[in-house]
Amino acid sequence: MSTEGAFGKGRLLPSLLGLVILIMGLALLVGGIKLLTLGGSLYYLLAGIGFAITGVLLMMGRSAAFGLYALVLFASTVWALWEVGLDWWQLVPRLALWFALGIVMLLPWFRRPVLRGQVGGGGARALGAAVIVAGIAALASQFTHPGEIKGQLDRETAGTTSAAPAMPDGDWQSYGRTAFGDRYSPLSQITPDNVSKLVPAWTYRTGDIPGPNDPGETTAENTPLKVNGMLYVCTPHSQVIALDPETGKEIWRFDPKISSGKAANFKGWAHMTCRGVSYHDDAAYAATAPTEAAAPAQSPAAPAVTGVANSCPRRIFLPTADTRLIALNADTGKMCEDFGTHGSIDLSANIGAYAPGGYYSTSPPAVTKDLVVIGGHVTDNVSTDEPSGVIRAFDVHTGRLVWNWDSGNPDDTTPLAEGKTYTRNSPNMWSMFSVDEKLGMLYLPMGNQMPDQWGGNRTEASEKFSAGLVALDIATGHVKWNFQFTHHDLWDMDVGGQPTLMDMKTADGVKPAVLASTKQGSIYVLDRSNGQPIVPINEIPVPQGAVAGDHTSPTQPKSDLNFMPPPLQERDMWGVTPFDQMLCRIDFKSLRYDGPFTPPSLQGSLVYPGNFGVFDWGGISVDPVRQIAFVNPSYMAFRSKLVPAAEVEGGPGRKSETEGVQPNKGAPYGVILEALLSPMGLPCQAPAWGYVAAVDLTNHQTLWKHKNGTVRDSSPVPIPLTMGVPSLGGTFITASGVSFLSATLDQYLRAYDVRNGKQLWEGRLPAGAQTTPMTYTGKDGKQYVLVVAGGHGSLGTKQGDYVIAYKLPD
Structure with missing residues (x-):
C-alpha cells in the first residue's frame, strides 16, 4: 500500500468522494435508527453503516471500499426489487443515486489512485457487476406500467341515446352543458384523426388577476x-364578461364591485371563486307544459318592482362573492330591474352573523322553468357557529322566495319570516346542482356539519343529510329521497362533484340513473327516481377509535364501481432521493394509519385518499350513447392532527384551509390539515398521483386507465416525463370519441381517444387551468374548444386571466 496520506498526491478526488459518501452514510444511519424505533425498515440503518464505512475506506485509500460498495449496491438492488418490483419511479429513490455514485467510483480519476500499488482489483470488478445488475433492473422497469390498465372499446353505440334536455348541438347552456351535468357534446367535427391539428383561434384576457389584498386561494375555476x-x-x-364566440372580442362586461366590508381587502377570506353563471330563456319553455307545481300560497312575496315589464326574457344569474344573487339581461349585461331589488337579492337575509367571505355561493345556481335555486359555501373549520347550509328557491322572474330547504329543519320548507334565522351550522351544498325537470327533482351533493374532523356534537338531522345525495321536489323543496355516502364524516368527504344524470343500460333494462363521484373514490350509481342503488353498494368495516367525546361509524358504504386505491404501506413512501424517501417513511410510521377512514387523532392520522379526493368538484363526464364514463382520479395523501382547544390559542394560527391550525372555535379540538409532502415539496406517496380512465357503464368495469400529466411546472427540476399528477377540475366528452382535460398541475390542455385512452394532442397554456373546459360551434360552423387558464392559489399553479379558444385550421 502506498504510504502517501489520504489527501496525498492523486488521492484528493477519491478522498473528497469518500467524505461525501461518509456524510450520506451517517445521515442514513441517524434516520435509519429513528425509523427502526418506529417499527420501520431495517434497510436504512444497514445501508448507512455500509456507506459510512465505504466513505472511510475511500478516504484512507483502501481498495476494500470498492468491494464493500459493490455489496451495498447489490443488496440495495435486491431489496428494491423485493419491495417494489420493476417500477421505475419507485426504483429511482432506492437506486438512482447509488448507481450514479458507483459509476463515479469506477471512473479512472477515482479508481486508479486507490488501486495503484494495491492488490484489490477484484473489488472494482465486483462493483462493475453490481452497477450492471442495477442498470439492468432500471432498464427492465422501462417496459412495465404498474397501475395502468390497457383496453379498447369497440362499440360506437350501446343502442341508447341521450335523455338530457334538448338544446342546439353547438351550445353549452349550463355548467355541465345540460342540467343533467353529463358534459357530453354531440359535436363531431373534431375527431381522433384530426384533433392533433388544433391551433389557438383566439386569446382573451379578462384583466382580473389576484391582487395583494386577495386571499391565497384566488381561483379561476370557471366553465x-x-x-x-x-x-x-x-x-x-x-365579474361577468360576454364574448364573441368566433373572435373572443368583448361584447359587454358587468362588474358588481364586490365588497369585503373593508373596502377592497379580502385577505381574511378563505376563497375567491366563481365556477360559473346560469342561463334562463323564457322562449325555451314557451311551448312546454308546466312541470312544476304552483308555489305554496303562503309563500311571502319579495318587494316587486311595479310598472316594469319583463325586460329580461333571457337572463344570466350571477352569484357574487359578497353574498348577492344578480339577474342580468343576457343581451346587454344590464341588471334586470324586475328581479329582487333592482336586479339583486341579498343572500345574507335570515343567515345570521358570519365573517366576510365566510358565506357565499361559489357555484352557479340551478335554473328551472319557474325557479332559480342556490346553495352556499361555508368556510371549513373556523367554528361550530357558522351560517346555515340552507337551499333557497326564488321565482326566476321576480326574485320572490318560493321555498327554502334547511337540513336542520328539513320538513318545513315555508319561506322563513323576516327576523328569523336558518339553523346555524347545518350541512351545506357548495357544489353544483343537477336537475331533472321531467321527474320534478333537484339533486344536491351535500357537505357535512362543521367542523370536518370532529363530530361529537352533530345533530341527528345533520347526520342524516350530510356527505351524500339529497333529491328535492322542485316545486316545494320537500325531500323525495336521500342516500348517505360517508357515515359520520370525519375526513371532509363532502360530495364535491356535480351529480351526473343519464339513462343507463342495465341487465334489467334502461334505468334513470344518477352517478355521484366522491372523494373516497366510489362512484355511487342510484336510480334517480327513488334513490335505490343500480350498482351494488356494500357496507364495509372500517377502523375505529375516535378521540374522547366523538365516535366512528363501524362501517362505510363502498360502491362496486370505484377507484379507491389500495391502502398505503411503508414501501409506498417516495422521494427524489433516498433521504427524502427515508423522511417520508419516518412521517408515515409516526402517523396513525389503519387504512381508509382512519379516525383523526392527537397523534396525527394519515388520510388517504385525502380531502382533495379521488374525485372533487370536477366530477365526471359520460357518453350516454356509448354508455361509458370518462374520469380523472387523483391520489394524494393528507395528514390531520387534532390540537386541544387550549393549545390553539396563541398557536401559529390559520393561514388558509390547508395551512396553520384550523381553530374550530366551539369544539374541543382544532386541527392541522395538510398534504403529506416530502421536503422537496412532492407527494410522499409514490407516483402515479393522477390518471385518466374510462368505465364501461354496462358492466361497471374499467376499460382502460393511464397515467396523466407531468411535474414540469411543479418540481424544482422541470422534468416533462409522464409521472401522472393530480388534477383539480373536470372533463368533457364528444360524440366523435374525443375527450378533453385541462385540470392537471402542469399547464396543458389535453385531448384523448375515449376508446383506448391514448393522448392525441396537448396544447401548452400560459397559466394553470384548474377548471373544466367546454366546446361549442361558432356562427362560422367551426367547432371550438375553450379553456379558462387562471391558475389556483392553493395548489400553487401559475395564475393568470386567460380565456383561450382552439379550433382546426381553416
Missing part, C-alpha cells in the same frame, strides 16, 4: 357558457 350567440365568462371577483 363558460355558450348560448344566445355569446360566451359568458365569470371571474374570481364575480
